[in-house]
Amino acid sequence: MIRIVFFGTPKIALKSLEYLFNSDNIDVVGVVTQPDKPAGRGHKLTMSPVKEFALEHNIPVFQPKSIRKEPEVQAELKKLEPDFFVTFAFGQILSQEVLDIPKFETINLHASLLPKYRGANPIQRAIINGDKETGICTMITELGLDCGDVCLRETIKISDTMNCMELFDKISDMSPALLEKTLVELYNGSLTPIPQCEDGVCMANKLTKDEMQIDWKKSACDIHNLIRGIYKSPSAYFMYDNKIIKVLESRVVEDCGACGEFLKVTKEGILVGCGKDCLMLLRVKPEGKGEMSARDWYNGLKK
Numbered sequence: 226m227i228r229i230v231f232f233g234t235p236k237i238a239l240k241s242l243e244y245l246f247n248s249d250n251i252d253v254v255g256v257v258t259q260p261d262k263p264a265g266r267g268h269k270l271t272m273s274p275v276k277e278f279a280l281e282h283n284i285p286v287f288q289p290k291s292i293r294k295e296p297e298v299q300a301e302l303k304k305l306e307p308d309f310f311v312t313f314a315f316g317q318i319l320s321q322e323v324l325d326i327p328k329f330e331t332i333n334l335h336a337s338l339l340p341k342y343r344g345a346n347p348i349q350r351a352i353i354n355g356d357k358e359t360g361i362c363t364m365i366t367e368l369g370l371d372c373g374d375v376c377l378r379e380t381i382k383i384s385d386t387m388n389c390m391e392l393f394d395k396i397s398d399m400s401p402a403l404l405e406k407t408l409v410e411l412y413n414g415s416l417t418p419i420p421q422c423e424d425g426v427c428m429a430n431k432l433t434k435d436e437m438q439i440d441w442k443k444s445a446c447d448i449h450n451l452i453r454g455i456y457k458s459p460s461a462y463f464m465y466d467n468k469i470i471k472v473l474e475s476r477v478v479e480d481c482g483a484c485g486e487f488l489k490v491t492k493e494g495i496l497v498g499c500g501k502d503c504l505m506l507l508r509v510k511p512e513g514k515g516e517m518s519a520r521d522w523y524n525g526l527k528k
Contacts, residue, residue: 227412230255230307230327232315234273237397241313241334242275244401246282250409254305255285257292259316293320302326309408312366313400321368329411331366334404336396338378339364340421342429343371348396349389350429353454355446358382359392361400363407365418374418376407388456439463441485444501445477460510466526473516474508487523494519 231242231253245251256279264271272280279286287302289295303326310331312319324331337347338360351359360380365373379399383392410416432455439448439461452461452475460471463485475494482488482498489496495506506519 226250226252227408228252228254228306228308229311229408230257230302230305230309231275232257232310232312233275234259234316235314236274237336237393238313238315238334239274239278240397241311241401241404242278245311245405245408246278246284248405250405253284254307255287255302257287257289257298257302257315260288260290289317292317292323296322299323299326308412310366311404311408313404319366324366324368332376332404332407332411333364333366333371333373334400335362335364335371337429338362338380339371339375340423340426342427344429345431347429348392349432349454349458351454352383352387352389352392353450355450356383361396361403363403372421374420376411376416376418377403379403386453388453389458390456437461439472441497442500445499445504446502448499448504449475449477468512470512470522471510472506472508472519473510474506476505476507478503478505490520490523492520495523 227250229245229251231245233242242253242256246253256275258273258275261270261272263269276286276288287298289298292298299322307327308329310327312331313334319331335347337351339362342350347359358380360378362378363376364371365376367373381392381395381399407416437455437459439451452472455461456473460473462469462471464470478496480496480503482503484498484500486498487495488498488503493505493507497504497506508516509519509522510516511522
């Protein structure tokens with residue numbers, strides 16, 4: 226069997242760990258995940274989904290604050306004699322000393338069609354930019370940012386209504402089999418990774434606070450894509466009466482009106498003017514309140 230150590234932290238990586246753990250081809254000999262972090266109103270220390278699974282299945286768990294700076298953790302990983310490291314949304318940059326530990330390679334699952342969208346936010350950026358498709362890649366990890374040779378890839382269609390959470394789920398579902406196929410074919414020598422073409426490099430930089438605030442001078446399509454792209458993560462918003470109003474769902478309407486003006490309220494929602502066309506706000510989350518229809522929020526302003 227192929228011995229691997231799995232590096233991952235959030236929920237999106239969990240299905241891949243489960244799949245590989247249950248594979249007849251793979252032996253998961255260890256898990257590396259981020260340290261427990263405070264969560265919720267009580268700031269209680271909370272384990273990552275990956276750690277929870279590992280403990281339930283008696284897989285050794287390592288939680289370095291920075292694996293590059295913790296040689297004792299590196300020494301313990303060497304003792305496991307892994308064939309591969311597998312990383313998926315781990316959250317730390319690996320040093321060459323760490324990359325040299327496995328017998329073969331460190332394989333990373335990246336949520337884009339490399340070389341497009343190297344970096345931290347490929348899922349969100351693909352939707353924000355209005356792409357009609359994205360995908361997933363397995364790649365050989367090198368010291369540069371997502372620049373290693375590509376092993377295998379799968380394409381994913383993006384509909385006009387798909388939000389980032391739905392795309393997260395799609396990627397989570399498709400990744401496990403691609404990872405297993407990559408590991409097996411690299412192990413038996415039937416797969417030759419392909420160098421990335423530098424001509425198509427596109428970075429997926431972290432979102433800024435300014436980007437999250439809706440600019441009504443932009444087209445309704447661009448705003449709609451922003452709303453889908455950061456749906457609840459952390460959500461696009463506008464200010465109304467000095468309060469943050471997060472927008473969770475919208476629809477583009479071919480109409481015209483003054484930018485940022487509420488043009489009319491219908492059973493469906495609130496029609497707002499944009500730089501091009503209009504946007505129908507369908508669901509919102511006002512500051513200090515729960516999610517609700519945009520129409521209910523607007524009607525509540527009159528009370």
